[in-house]
Amino acid sequence: MNIPDVILKRWSPRAFRNDPIPKEHLKLMLEAARLAPSSMNEQPWLFFVGLKGDVTWQKIFETLMEFNQLWAVNAPVLIMAAGRKTYTVKDIGENDAWAYDTGQAVAYLSLTAMHLGVFTHQMGGFDKIKAAQAFQLPQDTEPLVIIAAGYKAEPSILPPKIAALEVGPKPRRSLDSIVFGDEYGKPLNL
Numbered sequence: 001m002n003i004p005d006v007i008l009k010r011w012s013p014r015a016f017r018n019d020p021i022p023k024e025h026l027k028l029m030l031e032a033a034r035l036a037p038s039s040m041n042e043q044p045w046l047f048f049v050g051l052k053g054d055v056t057w058q059k060i061f062e063t064l065m066e067f068n069q070l071w072a073v074n075a076p077v078l079i080m081a082a083g084r085k086t087y088t089v090k091d092i093g094e095n096d097a098w099a100y101d102t103g104q105a106v107a108y109l110s111l112t113a114m115h116l117g118v119f120t121h122q123m124g125g126f127d128k129i130k131a132a133q134a135f136q137l138p139q140d141t142e143p144l145v146i147i148a149a150g151y152k153a154e155p156s157i158l159p160p161k162i163a164a165l166e167v168g169p170k171p172r173r174s175l176d177s178i179v180f181g182d183e184y185g186k187p188l189n190l
């Protein structure tokens with residue numbers, strides 16, 4: 001038994017090749033997101049998909065903070081994920097799980113991308129107000145994250161300071177510090 005390969009292989013590069021993602025692969029990534037579970041099966045996620053050279057890509061790109069623009073400029077695909085904050089399946093008002101659910105759908109998308117050899121890099125560093133305006137989102141719908149997707153390139157295509165980040169460690173917290181049994185802070189011995 002092992003952790004699935006797509007989880008072990010996934011990481012968030014900043015150096016992307018210009019090569020486009022085949023449309024059928026992009027569609028599979030979005031289909032996977034569509035299949036994610038959600039509170040009351042509301043499926044609050046929405047995806048705006050930009051292909052390099054089109055108006056959507058440009059609109060998404062222009063909302064990114066400068067640091068992210070420096071590397072995401074090479075990404076052949078930029079996807080903005082947004083979430084609807086009210087329930088529509090039943091008239092029960094606010095949906096507390098909108099961001100949780102949308103994040104989960106993005107995880108499905110990212111792992112399916114990896115399964116297809118496509119790397120993704122999520123970005124919270126963008127102007128959400130500008131993005132909401134650019135896509136004329138309804139009042140109850142909020143941008144959450146922008147996902148750069150494509151194939152990995154050599155770090156040397158990046159400005160040196162950003163290239164250095166490609167090889168740095170991405171440490172994770174130990175299981176002991178996040179998995180508890182009967183008491184907060186008391187590691188569970190598995």
Ligand SMILES: Cc1cc2nc3c(=O)[nH]c(=O)nc-3n(C[C@H](O)[C@H](O)[C@H](O)COP(=O)(O)O)c2cc1C
Nearest residue numbers: 010011012013014068121122123124125126145170
């Ligand atoms: C919600 C979210 C927002 C992020 N925002 C940015 C960002 O604005 N710019 C960036 O370069 N990386 C961003 N990242 C990438 C994280 O820094 C990265 O996922 C984390 O360091 C773990 O590295 P790994 O994905 O390579 O395993 C973001 C990731 C997530 C999930």
